[in-house]
Amino acid sequence: MILKPGKKDIKAIGYYLGKIIVGLSLTMVVPILVGLAVGEISPVVDFLISMQAGLLIGIILIKLCNTDCELNWMQGMVVVSLAWIAAMFLGAIPMYLSGHWGSYLDACFDAMSGFATTGLTLVQRLDHMSLTHNLWRHLTLFIGGQGIVIIALSFFVKGASGAFKLYVGEARDEKIMPNVIHTSRFIWMVSIAYLIIGTFVLSLIGIFGGMKPFSAIFHGACIFMAAFDTGGFSPQSQSILYYRSFAFEIATVIIMILGALNFRLHYHIWAGNRKEIVKNIETTTLFVSIITVFSIVAIGLNQSGIYPNAVMFFRKGFFQLISAHTGTGFQTIYSMQFVKEWNHLALVGIILAMGLGGAVCSTTGAIKMLRVGIIFKAFVEDIKRIILPEKAIVIQKFHHIKNVFLEDRQVRSALLITLAYLVLYLIGAYVGMFYGHPFLRSLFESTSASANVGLSCGITSPSMPAVLKVTYILQMWAGRLEFMSVFTLIGFFVAALKGK
């Protein structure tokens, strides 16, 4: 018997949702301060309106739904899924007010793309955008990459039990530290530390590459946020191609790989357990996966003959591959070059890389390396069972921070989420084909949206149909939250309608 959600459930959901909306609104103080510092007053007004609107909605929700109740699992998951939708609507307000998006739907697309660290964009005249609005685009990557809920957990939510349910609902089920609020703060600490180092390195490269110091620092900070949070927005319309710099590309590749690592791994390595980098199932699977998929891409590019030497192969082929595999979405080629110059084999390699993704509890999307590793180990175990004598006891282990025995429930969970992602990729591909795009291109764009990558082969544009825009928004949302919160929300509404 399905129980209808009661007043208590709605109050708990409304209360915590209100807190998250308030927290998110307050992050707009950053672009406001930057706008005042650089003398961009019109954008400051846009952000004041957006921040105040968000605070108003959040405070009203908190006042109306005031409760002392701790969240249960269902409520936590619903809060998370609704928080991401609310973040999209709120984050889109300053974007729409800037005039660089054709409609509020387009602004919502970019807001969801930012928070979900995807990087697909419908922005127009990007090269004439104010620094303030450009910073906000990149801040959405930074906020979304850490986790919208993480912000609230770090500063606003006091109860640890409810906080953990929100944390898990945001597709972060790795317990880094015993207290989930300390875990959130640790994630911020790693990000800020790398922000300082990464911005410094990228700024230096920019200055040596002929950029003015202020510009180099601004671009360095934005590109770092986009790379570490594997988001893929860039301050200029040419993405990383704008910088025309091998050194810049290498630095961004390193930052992208760092962003694709599990935050729990960062914690253990930073705590002194450095051997974990070679023992961990995710880092070994990521290495094998990158090299295998890159070999496919390289063979494909070699067949098409567009890059005649090894350095070009590396700069173009490997950069796009890493951008795809880490779910970043930076490009050093134009979108149509994927279609016109890369052959199908190379394109399939990129789609595969996008679909696989990086580590769990990182900033990447897609199926993720832990699940790929577990599924591979499960196959090995089954093959051993067949080959070895019947009476032999087969035990499979894997190393993830500590040695873990492979159990059926882990394999089942990995396979279910993998299947969900594959279905999501295909649904988006079907919608793309419905609008006349060929299968491979549709699959490319759909995988890019669902896996929160951001590479585009030209389908994503302001002129694409509204249904396709909404499809990709939903794919980005579901892919980022790894389905459970989304399914819970659907279940919540079904229960509200049909429950007793």
Add this chain to the structure above:
Amino acid sequence: MIKRKFFLNAILGISTEVCYALFIMLAALLICFLINLKI
């Protein structure tokens, strides 16, 4: 003392992670040369 130890471990940790990324890049570069030489 503990803070200094953590700071040192963090620096070494960052270096380890950067080395991992560089190792991946070197392996990829090797593949580029091998493919280019058509081996």
Add this chain to the structure above:
Amino acid sequence: MKVFSIKWLLLFIFFTGPLCFSSAAEHVSSVELINRASEYEARTVTYKGEVIAEVMRRGDFAWVNLHDGDNAIGIWVPLALIDEITYTGSYKAKGDIIEVSGIFHRACPEHGGDLDIHALSLRKIESGKLTPEVINPLRLKQALVLLGILLLIWISTLFFRR
């Protein structure tokens, strides 16, 4: 006889002249360059666009990015030619409209496979200008109204606490 030869010469120039000039430097858009890159590979093309972002100096050359409304293409320009550029496109400025003639590369061997144009000549078509921002008075009013509502809520919270 002389007049007859001059007439044939003029006719020859009339019919073949345009062919010579068009094959020397074709006017192309960014979309054509990207979509038909292999056709234009190593050919001299003429491309026009607005200078956006920064001119990045690198030794004796500089990177200039020209946006023609669809895409921005990177132009590798000798330093001697960039003095004509006064405005670059940004939030508060419209960039100069520049026409460059140069050799197009689908995957430039000098620049790691980048799609670019190596400029041979550069001409300013239209000068850019500063475009100071305009603050919308309606937006200011909206911001003030919202601030007023928030202050009211805050004051009422203090009142109810007492």
